[in-house]
Amino acid sequence: MKIKTGIGFDAHRFAAGRELYVGGIKIDSPYGLDGHSDADVLIHAIIDALAGPALGRDIGNLFPDNDIKYKNIDSKVLLADAVKLIKDAGWTISNVDAQIIAQKPKMAPHIPAMRKVLAEIIEIPEEDMTIKATTTEKMGFTGRGEGVASIAVATLIK
Template identity: 50%
Template structure:
């Protein structure tokens, strides 16, 4: 019998000057970047949390603590690759991802296909299994004031 599980992830990072903006594993030209211990890729972090949650394996901070020097400025694609490795060691495989990035600026729609392709390569899955959407918060709240970017992810994983 196939076991099917779902997981949900959320992450937020502040926008600050003098940092690169990494989203969905790609560098995007923008005047501000995301602040964090790693490269602060909110989309990848939300996906990692969703995957770990679906497999009942805690969260990204448990596996990759921001108190560990090894993760300082780390490329979040490495964290995603390692998260998939943990899941596969437990017998799970990715079904699909449905994710949303919430940011006023920059506009992300033209970057989404590259994000999908990049994430698919990191996870060794079909890009069609990764849905990424972009929205704004209509100038409301911290995202609306361009103080930060948030991301949400829902995943489905299976085990035979």
């Protein structure tokens, strides 16, 4: 048996005129996140945490931001595609633990829905998909309310 652990990080700035998606959930907000896809920072961090140890690649290699087919794509689709590649490579996803870093909007009320959606896509029990939310106490770009960041860790077994 082989066990690997991966880590992923993503950050996006807020942008007017976009909807806000985090963890596959649409969050009511006057601003969204700027990016080529829907800019879901949590899913992007999770993809990196999974794809790194399993495939030796990151989200930018798997789904390049200069490819028009990924323009405004739902990141849940990217996650499902990444999970398929990982499983095809012979890996089982054991668990994912993630953190959302945002001063605003408040993420905690949305975490149960995020866990449900992401666990289903990743094909793991909900108890193995953990998400926490924190602020940076008004420090840095997230603390100033300029955007959102996320970090994720995943364990895979072969």
